[in-house]
Amino acid sequence: MDFPLFHLDVFGNRLLFAGIAITHVLINHALAVGAMPLVTLLEWWGVRTGDARWDRLAHRLLTVFFIVTTTAGALTGVGIWVAASLVNPTAIGSLIRVFFWAWFTEWLVFVGEVGLILAYYLSWRGWGARHKRAHVGLGLTLSAFSWATMAVIVAVLGFQMSTGVWTVRPGFWTALLNPLYLPQLAFRTPFAMITAALVALMLGFWFLRDDRDFRARAVRLISLWALAWTPGWLLGALAYWRALPESAGRNIDIALTSLRWQQWADRMPWLIAGATAAIVVLAAWGAWKPARLPRAALLVPAVLAFWLLGTFERVREFIRKPDVIADYLYANGLRHADYPLLREEGLLRHATYTAARGITNDTRLVAGREMFRLACSRCHTTTGMNGVVTKLTNLYGPGPWDQATIEAYLAGMQNTRPFMPPLPGTGAERSALAAWLISLRAVPAHLDGAQTAGAVVTP
């Protein structure tokens, strides 16, 4: 309520953030954290066997990894800051106050990582070709840096979901020691290694097209790498699942799909198990009888792994709800501690940017709209994705809805929808919001964010 609010009313703010963040995680895990040790392994194997084809394959894979990570990878990383500042400034601002030094440290490691990947890739044919052992050492150092950036950031991610910690003693070390940290890291590390192997196999579809003999060797080595990490991956997943706080369990079946298909949640674990099994079977086949593995099969496992990783991130983002920082800040950007005051005196009264404060017959609909902007718009649109009109239509039919019904819903939605925060504000404000929602159904309106409408202050 202290920032002019950016808002995307068609695709929703969540999609902007999720799109950037998930792209970044896919690139980071598959093409950096897991990819650098794999490329180094291939390079080293080339030195050991004296077969130049390994070196060529490693270099071609690295070219792809280098181009993607230094463009889309790096920029989606910065993009997480950019998007967070737009979508939920209070949340990211609060996290930065507490985790500043963690992020600062991560940044220093990140500077090292970028320097090392530039050095590793750009020296491959010059200095690196003349000093192969040192060059392999450079690859190992780069691998360590890539892993370290992930290890730092996971501390913050685990912390966001650890109930009770923030209010007791927020800080970097508390974050590092939170019960989700090690399980999450134990899960992500092997997952990154495996995904990198699957992406390498996928690229092998093109890079290993002609030389059948070498394709079999390369597929075997890469598959063995993936298999070697599989037990760790499964154990990590189990540890993570068991460490998830109890409150998250309440939301998890909705998280896996979405409310509308809640029933499908029964089937989702089977899809996840199926995708995992398919990956393991294909990797085992590649390790055991690589020559028999059809070339087209190289394309499949990476797609499955991307789907799994995307699902994992989506679930992780969902199960922390209704909070964005456990027990401290709701997803709407208001602190739990703000609620009693806002209930007594009103959300609009305490908002910096609002077109209405008091509620009269003339200002009722404007006040309702401002309530929506302040309390709902971080997650909902009017009529776009995750739009409120659709949500209420699912519940109450095409209408017209009556005022008392919508007000009753708003009063208790946190009980029927445990992933939603309670509505802040007074009864009169709730009533204004209900009136605006009812008018919105009759006459659909678009809600402009601060990026076009600007900021409004009212005395």
Next chain:
Amino acid sequence: MTPLAVLPLPRDIPLPMPADPALLQALLVVLFLLHILFVNLTVGGSLLALWAEWTGRRRPPFAALAHAIVRTITVNKSLAVVLGVGPLLIINVIYTVFFYSANALTGAAWAMIVPLVTAAFLAAYAHKYSWERLAHRKGLHLALGGLSSLLFLIVPFIFLANINLMLFPERWTQVHGFLSALLLPNALPRYLHFVTASVSVTALFLLFWFTRPGFPLDAELPGFDRPALRRLFYRIALGATSLQLLAGPLVLFTLPRAGWSGFLWIVIGTGVTCALWAIALMARETLRSDGRVGSHYLLIVGLITTTAFCMGYGRHVYRETAVTAHREAMAVRTADYGWAAAAAQWREATGIGPDTTPLGERIFNGTCASCHALDRVLVGPSLQEIAQLYTGNPGGIARWADAPGKKRAGFQQMPPFRLGSEKLLAVAEYMLQLGSGQAPQRLD
């Protein structure tokens, strides 16, 4: 003081700073200069490469020069991005409210930074790695270089608009989108200042890079010798730096007076003096004999570095002066609000002004009423119907609510409410009273 209707006075995030603000500010000045150095080398490199490639259509040595410049961009552009993250983090923490407000007000452009820079980098790679392949389609190749230069030139507008807008809260309510933020005084002069600086910094860097000991000049840049390269890049740097004599004052005098101070003039004055001295030295260098051209290089770089530091520091001094009053007013408001929120929390916790509504009624209104009405089907069946089904059997309602089944086609599945048997029984009894007409329904 400006009334609230004009000047937005938000509250700050009520959490302590992670370190002494002076330390954070010092880090910001130094790290930002490091970031902007590589941004300058990227933008300037891209522009100079384009110019050299264009010239190279008629004069082959310049084509090789363009290719050599392009190779420096690969490293510089990645360092520009990665070194930007640190200062961005510090800006986020020191100027939280100022910066995020500016971000939101220019949000569409701010979000475009990610795809625009990605596209600029991809275009730069395409330009670099297609050098041989497109050797016979020079037009297309130049277009690729032009595209990446254009993208590199667009992105700084977005950062400048943000960093400028954040200083002037009194303007926040007047801005409607990125373009209107860009048209505020000072944003465009700063842009001119920045692009000119990019060219002059890059020229000085390339002068060293291509004439450094160990650089295979004859193989890489046939047609150039060291003195010729030195004179060429000195001329470029001299021209660009002289343009700053126009751009610099334009920036300074379009700055709102709010942030002017005596100390600022001392800092800026020192920077200008160093710049003038460097200009004089560069002019002399271009006229010197082959054997002596370049001997003042280190002094020139030292002077320009001092200028950059003075300007970077001066800009910080201005910024702090500009936001201080607003920041102090914000701190007062943040503290007041914090007390009020704490008092309300205490009132709620201690039950002053307690909620006298009976438990069952409270839960019903807060949880069940969104789907169950007294006398009609809302989402689930009406209370009257439920009362008939469960007369004298509140435990039946409680068991159902704890683990609902699904009996009726065309109705939505009821979610489970695991509130515990005490609460469930209380609400069930209240529902039976309502449904049988023994109690009136009161919705607040």
